[in-house]
Amino acid sequence: MRKTIARLTAVALTAVIAACTPITAEAKERSYTYNYDYWGDVQDSPDLYSVCKVFTSSDLKLDKKLANPQGLYVHDNSVFICDTGNNRIIELERTARESLSVKNIIEEVKGAPDVNTLSGPTDIAISVEGNIFIADKGNSRILKLDKDLNFIMQFTKPTDNTLDPKVPFAPNKLVVDTAERVYCIATGINKGLIKYEADGEFSGFVGATPASYDFVQFIWKKIASQEQLAKMEAFVPTEYDNIYMDGDGFIYACTGSVAEEDLKSGKVDAVRQLNLLGNDILVRNGVYYDGKFPVYGDLYMGSGGGYSGPSYFSDVTCFENDIYVCLDKNRGRLFSYDDQGKMVFICGGNGHMDGYFRKPIGLDHMGYDLFVLDQLDCAITMFTQTDFGAKVFEAMDLFDEGKYEESQAVWEKVIEMNGNYDLAYIGIGRSYLRQKDYKTAMEYFELKYDADNYSKAYRQYRKIWVEEHIVPIVIVILLLFLIPLGIGKYKSIKYEFETSDAFKYNN
Amino acid sequence: MFASLTSKENWQRYLKSLKYSLYVITHPIDGFWDLTHERRGSYAAANTILFLTILARILSLRYTSFIFIQVYWEELNILTYILSILFPLALFVIGNWALTTLFDGKGRLGQVYMATCYALTPYPLIHFPLMIFSNFITVDEAEFYSTMAMIALIWIAFIGIFGMSQVHEYSFGKNILFLVATVFAMLVMIFILMLFFSMVSQGVAYFISLGKEMLYRM
Numbered sequence: 001m002r003k004t005i006a007r008l009t010a011v012a013l014t015a016v017i018a019a020c021t022p023i024t025a026e027a028k029e030r031s032y033t034y035n036y037d038y039w040g041d042v043q044d045s046p047d048l049y050s051v052c053k054v055f056t057s058s059d060l061k062l063d064k065k066l067a068n069p070q071g072l073y074v075h076d077n078s079v080f081i082c083d084t085g086n087n088r089i090i091e092l093e094r095t096a097r098e099s100l101s102v103k104n105i106i107e108e109v110k111g112a113p114d115v116n117t118l119s120g121p122t123d124i125a126i127s128v129e130g131n132i133f134i135a136d137k138g139n140s141r142i143l144k145l146d147k148d149l150n151f152i153m154q155f156t157k158p159t160d161n162t163l164d165p166k167v168p169f170a171p172n173k174l175v176v177d178t179a180e181r182v183y184c185i186a187t188g189i190n191k192g193l194i195k196y197e198a199d200g201e202f203s204g205f206v207g208a209t210p211a212s213y214d215f216v217q218f219i220w221k222k223i224a225s226q227e228q229l230a231k232m233e234a235f236v237p238t239e240y241d242n243i244y245m246d247g248d249g250f251i252y253a254c255t256g257s258v259a260e261e262d263l264k265s266g267k268v269d270a271v272r273q274l275n276l277l278g279n280d281i282l283v284r285n286g287v288y289y290d291g292k293f294p295v296y297g298d299l300y301m302g303s304g305g306g307y308s309g310p311s312y313f314s315d316v317t318c319f320e321n322d323i324y325v326c327l328d329k330n331r332g333r334l335f336s337y338d339d340q341g342k343m344v345f346i347c348g349g350n351g352h353m354d355g356y357f358r359k360p361i362g363l364d365h366m367g368y369d370l371f372v373l374d375q376l377d378c379a380i381t382m383f384t385q386t387d388f389g390a391k392v393f394e395a396m397d398l399f400d401e402g403k404y405e406e407s408q409a410v411w412e413k414v415i416e417m418n419g420n421y422d423l424a425y426i427g428i429g430r431s432y433l434r435q436k437d438y439k440t441a442m443e444y445f446e447l448k449y450d451a452d453n454y455s456k457a458y459r460q461y462r463k464i465w466v467e468e469h470i471v472p473i474v475i476v477i478l479l480l481f482l483i484p485l486g487i488g489k490y491k492s493i494k495y496e497f498e499t500s501d502a503f504k505y506n507n
Numbered sequence: 508m509f510a511s512l513t514s515k516e517n518w519q520r521y522l523k524s525l526k527y528s529l530y531v532i533t534h535p536i537d538g539f540w541d542l543t544h545e546r547r548g549s550y551a552a553a554n555t556i557l558f559l560t561i562l563a564r565i566l567s568l569r570y571t572s573f574i575f576i577q578v579y580w581e582e583l584n585i586l587t588y589i590l591s592i593l594f595p596l597a598l599f600v601i602g603n604w605a606l607t608t609l610f611d612g613k614g615r616l617g618q619v620y621m622a623t624c625y626a627l628t629p630y631p632l633i634h635f636p637l638m639i640f641s642n643f644i645t646v647d648e649a650e651f652y653s654t655m656a657m658i659a660l661i662w663i664a665f666i667g668i669f670g671m672s673q674v675h676e677y678s679f680g681k682n683i684l685f686l687v688a689t690v691f692a693m694l695v696m697i698f699i700l701m702l703f704f705s706m707v708s709q710g711v712a713y714f715i716s717l718g719k720e721m722l723y724r725m
Contacts, residue, residue: 446573454574
């Protein structure tokens with residue numbers, strides 16, 4: 001007996017120890033592309049984009065190696081690289097799907113007032129008329145050239161008495177609208193985008209980010225000494241890092257140098273879509289358990305793999321179908337959202353393999369292909385859509401064209417390839433909604449917690465249901481009133497009978 | 508024990524005391540006085556109300572429209588969920604009794620428990636119909652839902668305050684004072700419990716590592 005007890009105790013002790021030993025957690029290998037679901041959980045996904053080719057200086061057969069390139073711009077069939085370190089801009093032409101070849105190298109302009117050479121150009125843009133605009137940062141000017149590089153005019157430091165006259169003008173990024181107005185980001189100017197009219201006149205700042213300001217900071221400022229004040233960050237709006245003008249003339253502006261708390265509290269935005277007045281009109285309507293889905297890249301900002309903090313958006317581009325892609329310099333990722341602010345895909349990472357980056361700085365698109373410029377690697381990565389990605393985009397485009405049944409069929413193929421793709425479920429739901437199949441639409445929306453769309457479908461469903469069942473509904477309501485009324489009446493008559501004197505003679 | 512279950516009188520008394528909760532929530536001052544002093548309430552009814560409250564909370568996880576309640580099922584543990592209701596309730600009852608008993612409170616532990624449970628009556632009363640109702644409304648009509656849920660809470664708090672003052676035979680001011688003090692008593696209890704559990708777990712960890720060490724050497 002005693003032996004049994006001893007044995008049992010030993011077994012129990014072993015079991016307890018085994019239970020308390022931590023199970024060695026396996027580091028789960030994530031897929032290259034992923035997505036966030038309603039709960040903010042990471043869902044592995046098949047690739048929507050994959051690397052088609054990586055072009056280095058030697059692949060492009062350049063005479064000088066790219067040095068510190070900072071700008072990438074796509075116009076029609078050409079890719080422009082601002083080879084900032086070599087003071088030149090390289091125009092590459094896409095001759096076939098997988099090949100880029102040097103078409104032209106812009107080193108000098110003709111007939112400029114001061115100097116004809118470029119000095120550290122950081123961005124280039126081409127207007128509808130074919131005129132070339134170059135942010136010639138080192139020479140503190142924006143050049144406007146015709147397509148043969150003849151000087152037309154230049155845009156210089158805006159005459160605004162709030163700007164420090166000692167600080168040289170450093171135009172960094174620029175876009176040009178259809179009327180050849182220039183919007184530019186200059187280093188050190190945080191009042192928003194500098195806007196020049198077509199005639200070169202400075203016409204004001206647009207789209208400044210609201211300055212982040214809080215009460216605790218204010219109190220600290222009051223009691224801090226001069227030295228402490230100097231170390232503190234000023235109450236200033238954040239500067240934009242990059243801009244992109246979409247086909248409709250809206251400017252996508254992104255900024256990366258923002259604090260984690262400000263992003264999370266919604267005080268600052270990582271990406272904004274500015275209209276002509278400079279107001280942010282970006283739709284943030286993605287479904288998320290905690291309000292609206294945040295458009296600031298990675299949801300988890302903890303440190304890992306040597307990187308920490310929020311995503312640093314260094315460039316943004318927008319396709320014709322209003323899906324936009326942001327480039328994260330911090331973790332080397334691409335974040336893509338649709339026009340409702342729903343996550344389309346996330347891919348990439350830091351590293352040396354193809355499709356991974358070290359310091360991605362420029363992003364643009366040609367059709368549905370993406371080009372990413374890496375500042376440290378001095379390489380251009382070309383992404384093309386996979387079958388899965390093409391299906392997702394096709395489904396969205398079909399929906400926008402009003403072909404709801406076709407769109408639904410394509411979304412169903414998407415689900416076959418990735419059952420965790422939330423957009424597909426919502427897309428099918430929206431197609432059913434347009435086809436007036438409200439019940440099925442509701443089921444799809446409920447699966448992915450899309451309360452707004454669900455309510456849209458349910459409102460119609462409820463209306464139809466009430467209209468179809470109006471007769472029984474009226475009868476039930478009437479009965480609810482009439483039955484208690486009848487019972488009351490019956491009781492009072494019965495009472496009258498029982499207490500009435502008229503019947504008392506019989507007793 | 509089972510004899511009491513078959514007795515018709517007991518059942519009638521139980522149903523009567525359960526029905527009395529409807530009187531308590533509409534006439535809190537009068538109702539709570541009679542609840543304990545006239546023995547018109549029963550523990551069975553109090554337990555039933557508590558059970559219904561917990562049931563309403565659990566069922567609404569599944570049957571309330573997803574517009575209002577979204578549940579992360581992967582991390583839902585039904586036992587901890589039930590405990591998250593029972594534990595604060597127990598803390599409140601014990602904390603309140605422990606404090607008031609030192610300061611002329613007339614209520615005994617059981618009576619505090621009974622009054623608290625009776626004060627919870629509006630919860631199942633409002634939340635069961637609300638759960639069904641929620642499936643027939645859209646996002647735009649969400650205000651109805653949140654207003655009703657808010658009414659339930661305010662109602663509970665309101666009659667709870669009266670309940671405590673009647674059970675302990677306190678004046679209004681003193682009652683409020685001791686309800687606030689109860690919150691602090693609850694915090695103190697949580698603190699001590701945490702201290703206790705961390706010490707126990709460290710003690711257990713010590714013996715486990717001792718055992719491990721011995722197993723390695725054997």
